[in-house]
Amino acid sequence: MAQPAPLPDFDDATPPARSPRRDARARREAALDETQRSFLRMVSHELRTPLNSILGFSEIISQELYGPLGAPQYKEYAGIIRASGQRLLNLVNQILEIARLEGRAMDMDLRDEPLDHALDDVLDGLREEIAHRNTVIIVRDEGALPRVKADPRGLRTILTNLLHNAVVFSPEGSAIEVLARRDGGDIEICIADQGPGLEVADIPRLLRPFEQGDSALTRRSEGAGLGLPIVNLLCQAMGGRLKLIPGAAGGLTAQVRLPAA
Numbered sequence: 001m002a003q004p005a006p007l008p009d010f011d012d013a014t015p016p017a018r019s020p021r022r023d024a025r026a027r028r029e030a031a032l033d034e035t036q037r038s039f040l041r042m043v044s045h046e047l048r049t050p051l052n053s054i055l056g057f058s059e060i061i062s063q064e065l066y067g068p069l070g071a072p073q074y075k076e077y078a079g080i081i082r083a084s085g086q087r088l089l090n091l092v093n094q095i096l097e098i099a100r101l102e103g104r105a106m107d108m109d110l111r112d113e114p115l116d117h118a119l120d121d122v123l124d125g126l127r128e129e130i131a132h133r134n135t136v137i138i139v140r141d142e143g144a145l146p147r148v149k150a151d152p153r154g155l156r157t158i159l160t161n162l163l164h165n166a167v168v169f170s171p172e173g174s175a176i177e178v179l180a181r182r183d184g185g186d187i188e189i190c191i192a193d194q195g196p197g198l199e200v201a202d203i204p205r206l207l208r209p210f211e212q213g214d215s216a217l218t219r220r221s222e223g224a225g226l227g228l229p230i231v232n233l234l235c236q237a238m239g240g241r242l243k244l245i246p247g248a249a250g251g252l253t254a255q256v257r258l259p260a261a
Helices: 020-062 072-102 115-125 127-132 152-169 200-206 227-237
Strands: 111-114 136-139 147-150 175-183 186-192 241-246 252-259
Touching: 020 072, 072 227, 111 115, 111 152, 115 127, 115 152, 127 152, 147 152, 147 186, 147 252, 152 175, 152 186, 152 227, 152 252, 200 241, 227 241, 227 252
Parallel strands: 136 175
Antiparallel strands: 111 147, 175 186, 186 252, 241 252
């Protein structure tokens, strides 16, 4: 009787050769990623450099650092130029961020981040807006918030956009509640406002770039509607998710889930 063929020794087996077509596709994708990164770096530099000059010189003029301007209108106009330049710079930054996230050209530095520190930084940056709207920010368990695994800059961008939206769309003098709790292997961060809320059917539209909750004729905030799409993409890039929950009697809760540290 013929002896059965010996089984191959998998420890010594040579790994299967990779497909040339697959290798070529991987090289093309790597080259495309590098080209996209180079393009974004170039665009970022070419747009930000003149905008920074506009902001700097308009501030010098508005403060009359080198002497009086004469007619008071000049000082007013310089202030308008600076405010317009700042809005344009914010828009450029948001568009570049969307492009980097959608093109997977943004490197995430995931590390253990204390939510208390990140929230302090964000509230400090929004202090003027909060005071202008006479808004009260209530942080549950402040000083004992959990730690998350997140990119430090990305986490602060998420919190800034969500809190800014809550402040802008809530009535003046209202309260905004911030809550963070552990749920399994995730940290759930909730930011609840007392704004007009929205329809459930509108949520997918608001997560697309350049969409806003109010119509173009009645909206109350400046901007191009990029805040929520950026938050959504950042959450996904860090292994989390964003969920918008309308209240039954108005208001909106933005729920972010990120991996626990």
